[in-house]
Amino acid sequence: MPDIFGIPPQALFGQLLLGLINGAFYALLSLGLAVIFGLLNIINFTHGAQYMMGAFVAWMLLNWLGVGYWWALLIVPVTVGLTGILIERTMLHRLYKLDHLYGLLLTFGIALIIQGLFRNQFGSSGLPYGIPAQLRGGTDLGFMFMPNYRGWVVVVSLVVCLATWFVIEKTKLGSYLRAATENPALVQSFGINVPRMITLTYGFGVALAAFTGVLAAPIYQVSPLMGADLIIIVFAVVVIGGMGSIMGSILTGFGLGIIEGLTKVFYPEASSTVIFVIMVIVLLIKPAGLFGRAR
């Protein structure tokens, strides 16, 4: 096969796939942030730590209890989501009447605690988590060789993203949610339990982060710091996308992952900064973000 722009196609498609996978994680995480932000008006700084918890709980299930990947996909979001609900009920809900910055500071503190605890328990080096037996190996697509697990990650995250979008934009439950974002008092007066809805929304957002963590465990090393640096990239994704729409965070997440992958091929030195550079450009042209409403 001939080279594309002087790059062997194998390398190009390999990096594209890597970018697509990173994009899947960006999309899932920024989606969770957007869901939480929509109703609570809080930037969940703990999101990275909750993603890391997801990966670790999956690891613990496997190594301590012998529970495998498929059950982890179900159990982990539920358990970590419950810890999220606990955090919302005991701490976050006291802050809604205050400046939103306090929510950010509180979740930052919680993230420090969670990361510190995991680092004490497991050290800073990563732990391996095997790919489940059914998804080992790879498929020859003709133009490239694709590891099955990576394909699975892309497909699953697309499905989860679109399902979330569907629930929020197209169902009755979603319309309650969106209405509560605009005017909680009014929605409450229709007999809808808004505080409970807020609690469950936070739990769902956290569960999304934990689910992402389980998906990531077989690809990256399971380490206490895996969420810390990723979350800042996701913040940049959120600023670029504009937090206004669910679809916006999905498209921006995947798009930026791919752009990052392509940068790795053509100009590797810039690959860790390209997303931030794009953020600067977007801010100059459209301060509200690509899909955002001005606030």
Add this chain to the structure above:
Amino acid sequence: MSGEPAQASTETGMPRHQRLILGALVAALIVLPYILYPVFLMKVLCFALFACAFNLLIGYVGLLSFGHALFFGWAAYVSAHSAKVWGWPPEFAILGGAAMALVLGLVVGALAIRRQGIYFAMITLALAQMAFFFALQAPFTGGEDGLQRVPRGTMFGFLDLRNDYVLYYVVAAIFLASFLLIYRIVHSPFGQVLKAIRENEPRAISLGYRVDHYKLAAFTMSATLAGLAGATKAIVFQLASLTDVHWSMSGEVVLMTLVGGLGTVFGPMIGAAVIVSMQNYLAELGQWVTVVQGVIFVVCVLAFRRGIVGEIAAKIKKPL
């Protein structure tokens, strides 16, 4: 973020109780190195200046920057590099670092003030992370090792900074001068406009103030003073490293200011003293320090939002 007690009028100068505290502070700065280890005190002073600079922004304009390590860290690199590689005397090395922070502050500020609230915080954080990656890759920062064994040199040609006591008084003078400068800024008509923006930005706009100019000016001042702190720290510890630019440093300065009291004059330095002492004396706890810091964060936000000095000020009903 408000919660600050009513301000005394600006025209009469510093209120009497504040003048007394300032006098006590100067006396303490003179005597302390004979009681406590001067290098520890210099660390406290550098971080106290950093926290005061940060507080200028969050306490008086209501802008939460989560990227102040960018200015602190890059100023440290510039002053370490110019002292070590170019052989600049320490006074120029420190000024060079602060100048670098000024330029960076203008650029980052111009970008970040286009959004408000949590977005502002996220943008500053993301830009700081970008600067972290530059520091990791750029050839002159020493990558993972940082710049080590920076010479302290001789200030103005006659102050030998290799002597800990001489260096201590230089650092104390830098801190005190900057502290008074910040006090002056905050209590000037310019500072009043900043507070008006914090309390009600649309109203400040409708009064005809060019709010963005004020915000950018405050951001740049805060960044420059944060850079001054970082540059001084690089000369004191003869080291500039990735720790200084990492985002956890930005978190630490938020914590110091929060513990001491957002928007109080004396709060940030008390907060810095508390946090630095904690890190120093709890060092054997290792990773638990992070957990303890997180717990302090949570407790402060939930139950103790005014911070140490803010609580005292509320109790005695006087601005501190």
